[in-house]
Amino acid sequence: MGCICNCFVGLLNSVLLTVGIGFVISGAYLNINGNSDCEKVLTTPLIVMGGLLLILSLIGIMGTSCSSTFCMYIYLTLMFLLILGVIAFTIFVFMITNHAVGKAIADSEKVIEPKNPMDFSNWLAKKVNKEKNWKKIKSCLIDARLCTTDEYKLEFNFLVLVDQVPDIEVYNKSLPALQEACCKPPDVCGFTQKNKSVWEVPKSGPSSKNKDCKKWSNDGDKMCFECDSCKVGVVENLKREWKALALINICLLAFLILIYMLGCCAFCC
Numbered sequence: 001m002g003c004i005c006n007c008f009v010g011l012l013n014s015v016l017l018t019v020g021i022g023f024v025i026s027g028a029y030l031n032i033n034g035n036s037d038c039e040k041v042l043t044t045p046l047i048v049m050g051g052l053l054l055i056l057s058l059i060g061i062m063g064t065s066c067s068s069t070f071c072m073y074i075y076l077t078l079m080f081l082l083i084l085g086v087i088a089f090t091i092f093v094f095m096i097t098n099h100a101v102g103k104a105i106a107d108s109e110k111v112i113e114p115k116n117p118m119d120f121s122n123w124l125a126k127k128v129n130k131e132k133n134w135k136k137i138k139s140c141l142i143d144a145r146l147c148t149t150d151e152y153k154l155e156f157n158f159l160v161l162v163d164q165v166p167d168i169e170v171y172n173k174s175l176p177a178l179q180e181a182c183c184k185p186p187d188v189c190g191f192t193q194k195n196k197s198v199w200e201v202p203k204s205g206p207s208s209k210n211k212d213c214k215k216w217s218n219d220g221d222k223m224c225f226e227c228d229s230c231k232v233g234v235v236e237n238l239k240r241e242w243k244a245l246a247l248i249n250i251c252l253l254a255f256l257i258l259i260y261m262l263g264c265c266a267f268c269c
Contacts (some may be wrong), residue, residue, distance in 0.1 A: 021050065021054065027045075028047065056078055086252060181232060182229075199216065212228055
């Protein structure tokens with residue numbers, strides 16, 4: 001039984017080793033070939049995560065192949081800490097992407113959240129709303145040509161193909177949520193659309209007192225990037241991505257627990 005467990009642990013650690021190498025290479029590639037800081041944002045996380053997986057998998061392989069009790073003890077300890085870290089991070093992601101859960105926790109702790117135009121009370125919204133962070137996010141959105149529709153573009157950090165639609169009404173309906181929030185003035189402003197990127201303010205002024213109406217600009221580098229609606233759109237986009245990350249973490253957690261259980265079996269035998 002111990003021999004079988006050793007074989008499985010060695011095989012699974014070989015997979016971890018391959019993944020770790022892939023992460024390190026990907027991080028190094030982004031660092032060398034990235035054209036902007038936005039493209040390099042994943043460099044450090046990829047290299048750090050890849051390095052940790054490399055070290056952990058190498059210790060596991062050494063422990064199983066050399067039947068080293070000391071290596072296996074260190075390996076299982078590190079693996080246990082990694083599993084706890086993944087569990088904690090997954091819970092954290094779930095809390096900040098689920099408004100109802102975050103609000104319930106805040107209410108239970110009697111935390112009074114300051115009101116803001118975004119109408120969000122969680123950690124992620126506050127981070128996005130900070131001026132320092134928003135400047136970086138806005139720069140990334142502009143660099144990614146979020147409001148450009150005649151070529152492949154990066155929608156925040158996912159590549160999507162946006163088709164040119166000659167009809168303005170059809171075009172507006174086809175806008176992704178983030179573009180809808182950042183690339184056009186709010187509907188309540190009552191602006192008249194001249195083409196896909198130019199809006200005309202009524203002579204009588206905006207039809208709403210919404211502050212976003214005054215923040216709109218036909219300048220391609222400004223548009224509604226300072227609007228509160230754009231910040232809300234970014235937060236919602238991040239929530240969707242972080243929820244996807246949480247699902248990946250759950251799969252990773254199941255994989256790590258499997259390795260840990262087999263490692264314990266090999267260690268005890």
